[in-house]
Amino acid sequence: MYILGGLDNVGLNVHKRSYKILAKENGETDNPSVFVTGSVLHSPHTCFENSTGVQHMINLIRSFQTHAYITTNSIMIPRVLLTPTEYGAIGETEETAVALYGPDDISIHKTNIGPAYFKFVCVKELEDRIIGMHVLAPRVADILQSLATCIIKGITKNQMETLVNYWCTADSR
Numbered sequence: 001m002y003i004l005g006g007l008d009n010v011g012l013n014v015h016k017r018s019y020k021i022l023a024k025e026n027g028e029t030d031n032p033s034v035f036v037t038g039s040v041l042h043s044p045h046t047c048f049e050n051s052t053g054v055q056h057m058i059n060l061i062r063s064f065q066t067h068a069y070i071t072t073n074s075i076m077i078p079r080v081l082l083t084p085t086e087y088g089a090i091g092e093t094e095e096t097a098v099a100l101y102g103p104d105d106i107s108i109h110k111t112n113i114g115p116a117y118f119k120f121v122c123v124k125e126l127e128d129r130i131i132g133m134h135v136l137a138p139r140v141a142d143i144l145q146s147l148a149t150c151i152i153k154g155i156t157k158n159q160m161e162t163l164v165n166y167w168c169t170a171d172s173r
Helices: 046-066 094-101 140-152 157-161
Strands: 079-081 087-091 106-113 116-123 129-136
Touching (some): 079 140, 087 140, 094 106, 094 116, 094 129, 116 157, 140 157
Antiparallel strands (some): 079 087, 087 129
């Protein structure tokens, strides 16, 4: 894309380091006739492009069909790094949450449960609503799959503490 050049001639702006096209959250570029999605779109979640890109494309097509602005909240898509110690995350990081809500309105809760380490990023003003979860654990994808909907729907720290699981595996503790 960068080698071919000429994108500025059609009104497209390119990120200086990634050389990917800059666009609004709905894929709209500075050229009203051009929408982008997938691996050509500059995104802060570039290592998680596949699932985000697919959902973004679905929402982009729905937007064209319904003439309604449908966004993809890529922050709330569970992300997993399959390394020897698996890492998973959904939602905001501690740093981003502080920038969004201020340092006095963010609470961080960390816990070890069996072989798993959890970090919850919560907003005090919203009754400790969880806006980010970060996990180091075996089978972290299973953990995220079961808790992602809860976090997307606005579960609080107290509600999370009352969840009951009955399976005896690492992801249920």
